[in-house]
Amino acid sequence: MSHGKTPASAEPTAGGQGTTDLLVMRDICKSFSGVPVLKDVNFTLRRGEVHALVGGNGAGKSTLMKIFTGVYTKDSGTVCVDGQEVHFKSYDDASQAGVRMIFQELSLVPTLTIYENIFLNNESLKGLALDRKEMRQMAGELLKSLGLDISPRELVSSLPVGYQQMVEIAKALSMNAKILVLDEPTASLTDAEVGMLFATMERLKAKGVSMVYISHRMSEILQVTDTVSVLRNGQVVLTAPTDQLDIPAIVHAMLGGSAEKSFEWVPRIHPPSDQLMLNVQNLQLNSIVKDVTFQVRKGEILGIAGLMGSGRTEILKALFGMEKVKSGQISLDGQPVNFRNVQQAVRAGMALVPEDRRREGLVLGHTVKANTIVTVLDQLLGGWMISEKKSNQLVNDKVAELNVKTDGINKTISLLSGGNQQKVVIAKWLAANPKVLLLDEPTAGIDIEAKGEITAIIRDFADRGNSVVLVSSELVELMAVCDRVIVLHDGVVTQNLDRHNIESEEVLQNAIQG
Numbered sequence: 001m002s003h004g005k006t007p008a009s010a011e012p013t014a015g016g017q018g019t020t021d022l023l024v025m026r027d028i029c030k031s032f033s034g035v036p037v038l039k040d041v042n043f044t045l046r047r048g049e050v051h052a053l054v055g056g057n058g059a060g061k062s063t064l065m066k067i068f069t070g071v072y073t074k075d076s077g078t079v080c081v082d083g084q085e086v087h088f089k090s091y092d093d094a095s096q097a098g099v100r101m102i103f104q105e106l107s108l109v110p111t112l113t114i115y116e117n118i119f120l121n122n123e124s125l126k127g128l129a130l131d132r133k134e135m136r137q138m139a140g141e142l143l144k145s146l147g148l149d150i151s152p153r154e155l156v157s158s159l160p161v162g163y164q165q166m167v168e169i170a171k172a173l174s175m176n177a178k179i180l181v182l183d184e185p186t187a188s189l190t191d192a193e194v195g196m197l198f199a200t201m202e203r204l205k206a207k208g209v210s211m212v213y214i215s216h217r218m219s220e221i222l223q224v225t226d227t228v229s230v231l232r233n234g235q236v237v238l239t240a241p242t243d244q245l246d247i248p249a250i251v252h253a254m255l256g257g258s259a260e261k262s263f264e265w266v267p268r269i270h271p272p273s274d275q276l277m278l279n280v281q282n283l284q285l286n287s288i289v290k291d292v293t294f295q296v297r298k299g300e301i302l303g304i305a306g307l308m309g310s311g312r313t314e315i316l317k318a319l320f321g322m323e324k325v326k327s328g329q330i331s332l333d334g335q336p337v338n339f340r341n342v343q344q345a346v347r348a349g350m351a352l353v354p355e356d357r358r359r360e361g362l363v364l365g366h367t368v369k370a371n372t373i374v375t376v377l378d379q380l381l382g383g384w385m386i387s388e389k390k391s392n393q394l395v396n397d398k399v400a401e402l403n404v405k406t407d408g409i410n411k412t413i414s415l416l417s418g419g420n421q422q423k424v425v426i427a428k429w430l431a432a433n434p435k436v437l438l439l440d441e442p443t444a445g446i447d448i449e450a451k452g453e454i455t456a457i458i459r460d461f462a463d464r465g466n467s468v469v470l471v472s473s474e475l476v477e478l479m480a481v482c483d484r485v486i487v488l489h490d491g492v493v494t495q496n497l498d499r500h501n502i503e504s505e506e507v508l509q510n511a512i513q514g
Contacts, residue, residue, distance in 0.1 A: 022047045022210045023068070023179060028077035030063055037063050039234045041077075045179065050201060050211045052221045052242070055231035056254055056449040057405070057417040061214060064231070065181050069101050070094040081179070100172035101181040106164050108171075110157035115139035117156055118171045142170040146200050162193025166200060173209075180204070181212045186220060187445040188356075190308040191473075198224050216447050217474070218247045230254055247476065254448050265480050265499060270463040272300035272483055276334070277467040278436055280319075283328035289314050290491030292328075296436070301458060301468040303478040305512050306488030312471040313355060315488075316438045319469070320352040321345040333435060346375065349435035353425050353442055355471075357418075361425040364414040368406050369395045371413050371424050375432040398427040403453055419450025426457060437461055439470045443477060455481050475505045475512075487511045 023045035030038040038060045045051050055061050066072040068079060070088030079086050081097060088094040091101075108117045115132075118139045124131040139152035148166055156164060165185065172180055186194045201211060201224060213225050221228060221242070228245055230238040230253040238253040278296040283289060289311040296302045304312050317323040319330065321339030330337050332348055339345040345352075354360035362371050372395045373380060380390045395409045402423045406416055413421060422442065429437065439458070443451040458481055462468050472478050478485055479502060487495040487508075495511045502508055 020046055022049075022082060024078075024080045025064070025068065026078045026080075028064065028067060028079070029075045030067060030072065031075060037234050038067075038074075041231070041234070041236055043229060043236065045210050045212060046227075047210055048205045048208045049227060050205060050213050050225045052213045052215065052225040052228040053231065054215070054221065054228065054250065054254060054448075056447040057419060058233075059231040059254075059447075060234045061231055065101065065183075065212065065214070068094070069099055069181065095175060095177075098176055098178040099181070100175065100177040100179070101183065102165065102168050102172065102185060103183050106161075106168055108156045108164055108167060111155065113153050113155055114143070114150070114159075114167050114170075115152035117167055118142065118152070118174050120171075122175060138174070139170065142173055145173075145203070146170060147196070147203060160190075160193065161188045162190065162196055165189070165193075165197065169200065169204075177209070179210050179212070181214070183214045184216070184445050185213070186215065186217065192308070194220075216443075216445060216451070218250060218448075219474070219476070221250070222247065232256065251448055255452075268299075268459075268463070268483065270299060270465075272297040272462075273465070277332070278319075278469070279329075279331040280315075281329045281331075283315065283318065283330070284326045285311070285314050285318050285323055286326070288491055289318075292488070292491070292493055294486050294493055294496070296467045296469060298467060299462055299465050300484065301462045301470060301482050303482035303485035304469065304471045304488060305475070305478055305485050305508060307512060308473070310488040311491055312488060313440055316352060316440050316469065316471060319345070319436075319438055320350055322352075346432065346434075349433075350438065351375075351429035351432060351434035351436070352438040353422075353429065353440065355440040355444065357422055357425050362413055362421060364412075366413060367410045368399070368404065368413050368416070368424055369409040372398055372409075372428045372431060375428050394431060395427075398431060402427050402430075402457060417447070417450070419446035419453070422446055422450070422454065423457075426454070430461070434466070436467045436469065439468065439472075441472055442470070443472070443474065451477070475508050479505065479508065 021044050025041065025043040028038050028041040041060065041064060043064065053061050063072060067074045070091045070093045086097060088097070109120065115136045119135045124134040136152050143150060143152060146166055146169065148163070150163065156167060159167070169180065185197060189197065204211065213221070215221055225242045228240060228242050228250060229236055230250060232254060275298045276295050277298045281293050283292040288309065292315060304315065306312050314323050318325055321342045321344055325338070337348055358364060369391060373391050377386060380386050382390065392409065399406065399409060404423045404427065405420050413424060443454055458468055458470070470478070470482060483499055485497045485499070485502065485508065486493050497511065
C-alpha cells in the first residue's frame with residue numbers, strides 16, 4: 001500500500017522528541033501595514049491538553065493561529081513543535097507536520113462518501129488504482145476510535161452537522177495530527193452533538209492529542225478545557241488553569257472590566273407596562289410544538305429556554321409567518337393575526353433575527369449598506385430610484401447607533417466580524433421600526449464585547465416600549481437581559497419564571513432539565 005502524499009517534516013533546527021510541552025510559541029510579533037497586531041506573545045500547549053484561546057475581536061487570536069498553521073508568516077519570535085523549531089511556510093507544511101485546524105465552516109465534499117473525504121488527496125493506492133477496500137477499513141477504524149457507529153460508505157451530505165465535524169476530525173487523524181485547532185466547534189451543533197464532541201475530545205486527550213480550543217461560549221470553556229489564555233490588544237494578559245477561573249475572571253481579563261456590567265441583570269429603568277403586546281394561546285405547529293401559551297407585555301423582554309429541539313426556533317418562525325400554524329390563536333397589540341408569509345408579519349410590526357445570520361439574515365456578497373436598507377426600500381424611493389442621500393444617511397446613523405465596526409458602509413459584509421455582522425442584521429430590522437423583535441440565539445459565535453453591546457441594544461429597544469422574545473442556549477444571557485423566562489419541555493410551557501425568582505443559573509438549568 002502507498003499514499004498519494006506522505007507526511008513531510010517541518011524544518012528541524014533544535015531540540016528533540018517527547019517533551020511535555022508539545023507547542024511553544026515565544027515572543028511572537030506580527031504587524032500589518034505598520035500596525036502591531038501581536039506583541040511578544042507567548043503560548044504553550046502541553047501534550048494531551050485542551051487549551052482555550054479567548055479574546056475579543058481584534059485581540060489577535062486568529063492571527064496567532066494563522067501563524068501557527070502556516071497561513072501567515074511571523075515578523076519575529078520562535079515556534080517549536082515537539083522540541084524542534086519549525087518554519088511553516090504554508091498550511092500544507094503545518095498539516096504535514098501534524099498540525100490541523102478544524103474550521104467553523106467545514107471543508108468536506110458533500111457528494112463524496114465519508115471514507116472518500118477522509119482520504120481526499122491522501123488516497124491509498126494499490127499499484128496505480130485506488131485501494132478503496134483499504135481506505136474503507138482504515139476509515140472504519142478511525143470512526144470507531146472516535147466512538148462513531150456509522151458506515152464509512154455513507155455520503156457526507158446525509159450526515160448531521162455534528163457527525164460531519166467528526167469526519168473532519170477523523171480526516172485530521174488520518175494524517176497523524178498531533179495538534180488540533182478547533183475554531184468555534186460547537187457553533188452549529190445540537191446539545192447531543194456537543195456532548196458527542198466533548199466525549200471525542202476526551203478520547204483524543206487520552207491518546208496524547210493536544211487541542212487549541214477557540215470559543216466565545218464561556219460555560220463550554222470552563223467545562224472542556226484544562227488551561228485558558230486570554231489575548232487582549234495583541235498581548236497575553238492571562239494564562240491559568242481552568243479550574244482556578246470562573247466566567248467573571250475571564251470576562252474581566254478580556255475586557256479589562258470595561259463592559260462587565262453588560263452581563264449583570266439590573267432592574268429595568270422603564271419596567272414593562274400592564275398592556276399586552278403579544279398573546280399566544282394554545283399554539284400547535286407540528287409534532288414538536290403541541291400546546292404553547294404565553295404573553296408578552298409592552299416593554300417586556302421574554303426569554304424562551306429549553307433543550308435543543310424543544311420547539312424554540314419553530315415558535316419564533318411561526319410568529320414571523322415562516323411556519324404553518326395548525327391551531328391556536330395569536331394576537332398582536334390587541335388584534336388577532338394569522339400571518340401566511342413574512343411580508344404580512346413585517347407590515348404588522350414583527351421582526352426576526354434568525355439563528356443562522358450568514359444563511360438567513362444576510363446576503364454575504366453585498367455591502368453593509370445593501371443589507372441594512374433591504375427592509376425599508378419603499379421608504380427610500382426618490383421618484384423611480386432609491387435615494388442615495390436618504391440611504392447613506394439611514395445606514396450611517398444605524399452604524400453609529402449600533403457601533404458597527406466597519407471601514408465604510410460600502411464594505412462587503414462577509415469581511416466583517418461575526419459580532420458586527422449580527423449588528424447589521426439587527427440594524428436592518430430596527431430601521432423598519434418593529435413593535436416586536438424576535439431573537440434566535442442573537443449572540444452565538446460572537447465575542448464577549450459584541451455580546452455586551454447587543455445586550456445593551458436589546459435593553460434599549462425594550463425601554464422604548466417595544467417587546468422582545470429572546471431564544472438563547474446561554475443561560476447567563478437569559479438571566480442578564482430577560483424580565484421573565486418561560487421553559488419549554490416536550491412541546492408545552494412547563495414553567496413561567498419571573499427574573500426576580502431566578503436566584504442562580506442552576507435554578508434555570510434544573511427547570512430546563514425538567
